[in-house]
Amino acid sequence: MFQQMKYFIAVVDQHNFTRAAEENNISQSAISQQIKELENTLDVKLLDRKGRSFELTTAGEFFYQHAKEVVKTTNALIVKTRRIGKLPINYELCLGYLSNFGTNEFLHTVAHFSQMYPEIEIKIKSGTHEELFELLKQDQIDLAFSDQRRALSNEYHNEFLTETDFMAVLPLKYPDNNRISTTQLADLPCILVTNDPQKAAEEQYYRDGLGVKSRFLTVATIDEAQMMVAANRGYFIVNRRTQSLINKEIVKIMPLYAGDVPLHQNYYAYWKQGNSGFYIEKFAELLKAQF
Numbered sequence: 001m002f003q004q005m006k007y008f009i010a011v012v013d014q015h016n017f018t019r020a021a022e023e024n025n026i027s028q029s030a031i032s033q034q035i036k037e038l039e040n041t042l043d044v045k046l047l048d049r050k051g052r053s054f055e056l057t058t059a060g061e062f063f064y065q066h067a068k069e070v071v072k073t074t075n076a077l078i079v080k081t082r083r084i085g086k087l088p089i090n091y092e093l094c095l096g097y098l099s100n101f102g103t104n105e106f107l108h109t110v111a112h113f114s115q116m117y118p119e120i121e122i123k124i125k126s127g128t129h130e131e132l133f134e135l136l137k138q139d140q141i142d143l144a145f146s147d148q149r150r151a152l153s154n155e156y157h158n159e160f161l162t163e164t165d166f167m168a169v170l171p172l173k174y175p176d177n178n179r180i181s182t183t184q185l186a187d188l189p190c191i192l193v194t195n196d197p198q199k200a201a202e203e204q205y206y207r208d209g210l211g212v213k214s215r216f217l218t219v220a221t222i223d224e225a226q227m228m229v230a231a232n233r234g235y236f237i238v239n240r241r242t243q244s245l246i247n248k249e250i251v252k253i254m255p256l257y258a259g260d261v262p263l264h265q266n267y268y269a270y271w272k273q274g275n276s277g278f279y280i281e282k283f284a285e286l287l288k289a290q291f
Contacts, residue, residue, distance in 0.1 A: 001038065001041060002070075002071070002074060003034070004034050004035070004037065004038040004041075005038070005067045005070065005071055006024070006071055007020065007024060007026075007031050007034045007035060007038075008035055008038055008046065008063070008064070008067060009064065009067055009068055009071060010023050010024055010031075011031065011035060011047075012056065012060075012064050015053075015054075017031055017032055035047065042059075042063070044057075044059040044063075045057050045059065045060070046059060046060035046063055046064075047060055048060075080277065080278055091119075091120055091121070091279070092120075092121045092122075092123055093113075093120050093121070093122050093123070093142055093143075093279050093280070093283065094122075094123045094124075094125070094140065094141045094142045094143075095110070095122060095123070095124050095125070095141060095142065095143050095144075095145070095283065096124070096125045096126065096127060096132045096135055096136070096141040096143070096144040096145065096146070097124070097125075097126050097132075097144075097145040097146075098126070098127075098128070098129065098132065098145060098146045098147060098267070099126040099127055099128065100128075100193060100222075100238070100242070101145075101147070101239065101241070101242060101267065102241055102242040102244075102245070105287065105290035105291060106145055106287065106290075108290055109283065109286045109287040109290055110122060110124065112286055113282070113283050113286055116282075117279065117282075120279060125140075125141060128194060128195075128198045128201070128202065129146050129147055129149050129201075129205075130198055130201045130202075131198060132144040132146045133146070133270075136156075136270060136271070136272065139272075139275070142271060142275060142280050143269055143270065143271040143280050143283060143284060144269070144270045144271070145161070145267070145268075145269050145270075145287060146267070146268065146270060147265050147266065147267050147268075148265070148266040148267070148268055149205055149209060152268075154273070155272065155273055156270045156271060156272055156273060157269075157270065157271050157272075157273060157276060157284075158268050158269075158270060159268055159269040159270075159284045159288060160266065160267075160268055161267045161268055161269055161287065161288055161291050162241075162266075162267050162291040163264055163265065163266045163267065164239040164240045164241045164264060164265060164267070165239065165240045165255055165256075165262055165263065165264045166210070166237055166238070166239055166240075166255075166256040166262075166263040166264060166265065167237070167238050167239065167240055167243055167253045167254065167255060167256055168180055168185065168235050168236075168237060168253070168254050168255075168256040169225070169226070169229055169235055169236050169237070169238055169246055169251050169252075169253055170229065170235050170251060170252050170253070170254060171229055171230065171232045171235070171251065171252075172230075172250070172251060172252055173232065174252060174254075176252070177254060178254070178255065179254055179255045179256070179257050179262070180254045180255075180256060180257065181256070181257040181258065181259060182210065182211045182212050182213055182214075182256065182257070182258050182263075183213060183259070185212075185213075185214055185235055186213035186214055187214070188214055188234055188235055189214055189215050189216065189217045189233065189234035189235075190206060190212050190214040190215070190216055190217070190234060190235060190236065190237070191216075191217045191218075191219055191225045191228055191229065191233075191234045191235065191236040192206070192216055192217070192218050192219070192236070193219055193220070193221065193222055193224075193225050193236060194218060195220065196218070199216075199218055203216050206237075210237070210256075210258065210263055211258040211263075212237075214234075214235075217233070217234055222236075222238075222245055222246075226246065226247060226250065226251055229250075229251045230250040230251055237256060238253075239265060269283075269284040269287055269288070271284070
């Protein structure tokens with residue numbers, strides 16, 4: 001029936017049996033016979049024939065609209081099935097995750113995926129937003145779990161996962177409050193947890209994206225950042241989901257605002273449109289379920 005559906009759609013689109021037959025490389029009599037067999041199978045009249053022309057019946061209009069969706073979905077299924085069938089036996093899935101987000105959901109997804117598809121070898125890399133974006137662009141990873149720092153591109157699948165508020169990690173001397181703004185922190189250095197190659201990109205994002213007005217200091221780890229905050233040398237920013245990594249006996253945490261607006265971040269799974277496939281999409285589906 002699938003092929004008959006395609007013939008029927010061609011006849012309706014062309015509104016002509018001859019042109020539809022030429023499009024499908026069969027004879028006019030053959031395509032006419034296929035449409036009649038389709039009507040017999042459905043036990044309804046799809047076309048109201050009027051000499052050499054025809055009009056769709058109500059049932060024909062309904063079938064036409066829904067058949068197009070079925071054909072589109074089936075063609076996509078065929079393409080993806082062929083891709084999977086042509087994958088090498090030692091297929092590798094290369095994944096990247098945002099190093100300063102926390103690994104709980106990501107690693108649970110890796111474990112679940114590995115149980116479902118033990119034949120797939122998984123390779124994992126971590127990095128900053130810019131590092132992951134570059135790895136994805138250069139085809140060194142298949143999927144990146146990262147934050148959104150630029151406009152979403154049609155060149156990629158952009159699967160929304162979650163959003164979370166930003167928090168400022170502050171010295172204990174700061175008075176307890178239900179929030180603090182980037183303006184209030186302008187005189188206190190902002191500590192970036194990053195590496196030298198990414199320092200400029202991180203500074204630009206903190207300036208333009210978060211509205212941070214402070215001068216910057218750089219450290220390599222969250223532990224170093226906490227020690228600097230405990231010594232009253234600055235503050236740093238985390239998201240609400242990773243505040244469990246912070247030792248609240250030596251520092252304090254407050255929601256971070258830009259003026260009266262709470263700062264928050266969206267997180268996505270990204271992968272190239274041209275690199276979409278069953279395993280990538282399945283991993284993204286499992287990752288989304290974690291949130």
